[in-house]
Amino acid sequence: MADRVHPAESPRPSTSSAVSDSKPPSPSADKPTPAPGTYVIQLPKDQIYRVPPPENAHRFELYTRRKNRRSRCCFCLCWLLGILAVLIVLLGIAVAIFYLVVRPKSPNYSIDAIAIRGLNSTASSSSAISPVFDVAVRADNPNKKIGIYYQTDSSVQIYFSDEKLSDGVLPAFFQPANNVTVFQSSVRGSGVNLSKQASKALIDSQKRRAVPFTVEIRAPIKLKIGSVKTWKIRVKVTCDVTVDQLAAAAKIVSKNCDYNVKPW
Numbered sequence: 001m002a003d004r005v006h007p008a009e010s011p012r013p014s015t016s017s018a019v020s021d022s023k024p025p026s027p028s029a030d031k032p033t034p035a036p037g038t039y040v041i042q043l044p045k046d047q048i049y050r051v052p053p054p055e056n057a058h059r060f061e062l063y064t065r066r067k068n069r070r071s072r073c074c075f076c077l078c079w080l081l082g083i084l085a086v087l088i089v090l091l092g093i094a095v096a097i098f099y100l101v102v103r104p105k106s107p108n109y110s111i112d113a114i115a116i117r118g119l120n121s122t123a124s125s126s127s128a129i130s131p132v133f134d135v136a137v138r139a140d141n142p143n144k145k146i147g148i149y150y151q152t153d154s155s156v157q158i159y160f161s162d163e164k165l166s167d168g169v170l171p172a173f174f175q176p177a178n179n180v181t182v183f184q185s186s187v188r189g190s191g192v193n194l195s196k197q198a199s200k201a202l203i204d205s206q207k208r209r210a211v212p213f214t215v216e217i218r219a220p221i222k223l224k225i226g227s228v229k230t231w232k233i234r235v236k237v238t239c240d241v242t243v244d245q246l247a248a249a250a251k252i253v254s255k256n257c258d259y260n261v262k263p264w
Helices: 015-022 054-102 196-207
Strands: 108-117 132-141 146-150 155-160 163-168 173-175 179-188 211-225 233-243 252-262
Touching (some): 108 211, 132 155, 132 163, 155 179, 173 179
Antiparallel strands (some): 132 179, 146 211, 211 233
């Protein structure tokens, strides 16, 4: 009986080797293996202190000094702003207390009478005139706790149609609190030449019996509050006065006064 011959079978690959070839490489295989006798220590990043390299050490030192200097400047600036705010608040409180205690009021000024001499409306514009105005100024101080010192270096000027006619001064005196004082001032002009327009306007206003003048008063004053005197304050009074004639018996037809104060 003839023997059957079976075809030779090819060797099968080992299952274990195939499986091992298909597995991904282990992550530990990529990490370098520490040398014998060494250790690897892992620390959080926030606990690592970095030291600049030697070539940047000087720059790092300058930056650190500048940062400290900025912090000091900011601290000083904050202190100054705080002190300034406190001073402003204290000043506001002091002003409020002063107003409540003293109750300051504005003085009132007016022209009570004006007498005119040496001003002839029939004179020609080419002839010089020397007018004299005797002015009675009324000053009313309504304050109960404030007195007024009228200082020297005052001035009184009278204008007609924007042309100055005469100059004078006010007397220096002290006006007590809650007082009304009427003081006289002689305001004189010398060698005044009116323009043709001003001369014609003066004649026309005399015919209408309504001659308008402007009286400007400048007076330095000091306020007295108790026993304390303030610094010098400048007061300017402007009065528009209309009289019926150019004579010593002139009567005031209308008047309007306004004033402003320069505290410095």
